[in-house]
């Protein structure tokens with residue numbers, strides 16, 4: 001598998017190169033094309049910082065952060081904006097309310113990234129927006145609503161639609177299902193698997209909850225106090241955790257199913273649910 005992301009011995013954090021502070025030191029990792037990776041760690045461990053570095057939003061104090069061959073630390077101002085606009089990396093933020101402008105209706109929010117590219121006609125943009133709304137399981141009639149007129153779960157789906165419409169090569173999902181109820185959670189995780197398969201998209205799932213990402217990822221990376229303490233195939237990390245923190249995470253996720261088993265369980269649940277509602 002070739003790499004879409006390659007972070008080598010990177011020190012990542014905030015502030016100027018001389019006076020700022022590194023949250024993560026000497027971090028190395030890769031994300032393959034098509035690969036689905038889970039990034040786990042306690043609150044404040046630097047998960048979002050690491051993910052934000054993939055959009056050039058943090059300071060790179062040392063080492064390098066490469067996405068699709070581009071060294072992000074070498075980009076400045078205009079070149080950095082061009083990289084972000086290219087849509088190669090899309091970041092679905094933790095807080096859907098903050099990622100949608102309350103005064104912009106849903107259709108315009110979703111269309112924004114497409115309009116910047118400006119190679120589509122008005123009709124094509126409208127069609128793409130409606131397709132994206134349908135893709136995330138909502139009705140296109142919601143297009144005229146404002147974010148404040150949606151439920152939390154609907155908002156989260158709109159934020160996802162806004163990212164998916166740009167067909168990113170890497171989709172970063174920061175606590176993607178924490179605001180959703182159990183059945184919406186299953187739907188969104190299934191949808192993400194579908195788009196990953198259909199569009200050859202890499203996905204980075206960020207969570208403090210091992211149980212919610214183990215079933216949907218090929219590989220797990222565990223961050224602890226600014227260091228990577230685990231990086232391996234999901235099944236292997238679950239079966240032979242190396243670090244005590246990972247062991248603790250596994251212990252404290254009693255419902256943790258082995259990958260694959262999770263899908264089986266969801267299928268059972270869906271069948272049960274269908275017979276319950278029909």
Ligand SMILES: Nc1ncnc2c1ncn2[C@@H]1O[C@H](COP(=O)(O)OP(=O)(O)OP(=O)(O)O)[C@@H](O)[C@H]1O
Nearest residue numbers: 014015023041042043044045046047048049050208
């Ligand atoms: N813009 C910023 N400027 C300075 N320090 C920051 C900034 N954003 C985050 N930090 C600090 O970096 C550290 C890591 O934060 P980060 O947001 O990466 O944690 P996280 O692992 O995503 O946590 P959570 O699970 O709570 O989202 C924290 O100590 C935080 O205070």
Ligand SMILES: [Mg+2]
Nearest residue numbers: 047048094174
């Ligand atoms: Mg975070």
